[in-house]
Amino acid sequence: MATYNVKVFISYRKGILDPQGVAVEKAAYSLGFNKVKEVRVGKYITMKIEAEREEEIKKEIEEMAKKFLVNPVIEEYSYKIEVAK
Amino acid sequence: MIFGIPVYPGSNCDKDIGWIIEEVIHEKAKYLWHEDSNLNDIDCIIIPGGFSYGDYLRTGAMAKLSPISEAIYDFAEKGGLVMGICNGFQILLEMGLLPGAMLPNKNLSFICKFVHLKIENNSTPFSNLYEKEEVIYIPIAHAEGNYTCDRETLKEIEENNQVIVRYCSPEGIIDEKFNPNGSVNNIAGICNKKGNVFGLMPHPERASENILGSTNGLTMFKSILEIATGKA
Numbered sequence: 001m002a003t004y005n006v007k008v009f010i011s012y013r014k015g016i017l018d019p020q021g022v023a024v025e026k027a028a029y030s031l032g033f034n035k036v037k038e039v040r041v042g043k044y045i046t047m048k049i050e051a052e053r054e055e056e057i058k059k060e061i062e063e064m065a066k067k068f069l070v071n072p073v074i075e076e077y078s079y080k081i082e083v084a085k
Numbered sequence: 086m087i088f089g090i091p092v093y094p095g096s097n098c099d100k101d102i103g104w105i106i107e108e109v110i111h112e113k114a115k116y117l118w119h120e121d122s123n124l125n126d127i128d129c130i131i132i133p134g135g136f137s138y139g140d141y142l143r144t145g146a147m148a149k150l151s152p153i154s155e156a157i158y159d160f161a162e163k164g165g166l167v168m169g170i171c172n173g174f175q176i177l178l179e180m181g182l183l184p185g186a187m188l189p190n191k192n193l194s195f196i197c198k199f200v201h202l203k204i205e206n207n208s209t210p211f212s213n214l215y216e217k218e219e220v221i222y223i224p225i226a227h228a229e230g231n232y233t234c235d236r237e238t239l240k241e242i243e244e245n246n247q248v249i250v251r252y253c254s255p256e257g258i259i260d261e262k263f264n265p266n267g268s269v270n271n272i273a274g275i276c277n278k279k280g281n282v283f284g285l286m287p288h289p290e291r292a293s294e295n296i297l298g299s300t301n302g303l304t305m306f307k308s309i310l311e312i313a314t315g316k317a
Contacts, residue, residue: 012188016233017267019193043142068150071143071179073186074233 011042132173174284191267
């Protein structure tokens with residue numbers, strides 16, 4: 001059994017207006033960061049999961065995403081799995 | 086008639102609804118703790134506003150996992166009357182009993198004010214005592230009331246007359262100018278296809294006594310009573 005570090009990134013789907021992203025982009029402009037584009041504000045969730053194999057972790061994360069971590073009407077997500085040292 | 090009012094950690098409009106049920110329409114209110122799952126004697130569920138579970142993760146996302154929510158889901162599936170107000174609406178969306186989702190208000194502010202709403206469908210258990218196209222005056226108080234859904238869903242809910250109330254001008258004009266939060270098509274409240282589940286962002290319980298500045302919300306509670314008992 002190994003412990004894995006899991007990082008889940010959640011943001012609004014493309015085409016969904018992200019009012020926070022818009023506000024942050026405007027703020028960046030007002031500070032002179034003129035090259036900034038398409039700012040999106042999302043969520044970053046970390047957790048540790050114990051499992052025999054990485055495949056099990058994937059299943060577990062996707063199940064969690066489906067059940068409550070992500071609302072597919074407005075959000076999309078990605079994740080990273082690393083073996084904990 | 087017995088109204089069940091689920092109380093989640095962070096609900097804060099439960100007592101306001103209970104007051105209207107008991108003191109204004111003189112029916113029974115039963116508070117249901119989020120760990121309860123017995124709805125045996127309940128005739129109608131009203132999910133109150135507030136900040137269930139501190140709005141952690143997303144509004145309503147944690148509340149949908151409570152035992153009481155599972156019981157409400159089964160109750161609704163069997164045709165039981167369920168109304169969700171504000172956070173209650175957000176919970177119904179997360180539970181999948183109503184289509185769509187909520188985004189933060191377009192202007193990112195918490196908005197607390199009276200708004201005008203147009204009754205778009207007066208043939209539901211929650212709106213049967215209103216006139217069609219009647220303009221009512223009810224307050225909103227939310228940071229995440231920006232209703233959204235995909236195009237297909239929008240087409241479907243519009244065609245099925247599932248939009249019950251829309252934000253409008255005092256004269257009943259529906260325009261982006263009178264949309265407080267950015268909701269698609271000025272939607273303030275929708276029902277499911279069967280019509281037994283209704284969610285809205287405005288607070289009818291805060292407009293149900295003269296002292297509160299409007300009694301337009303009371304008609305919603307009376308409509309439920311009318312459909313269930315015929316004695317409103």
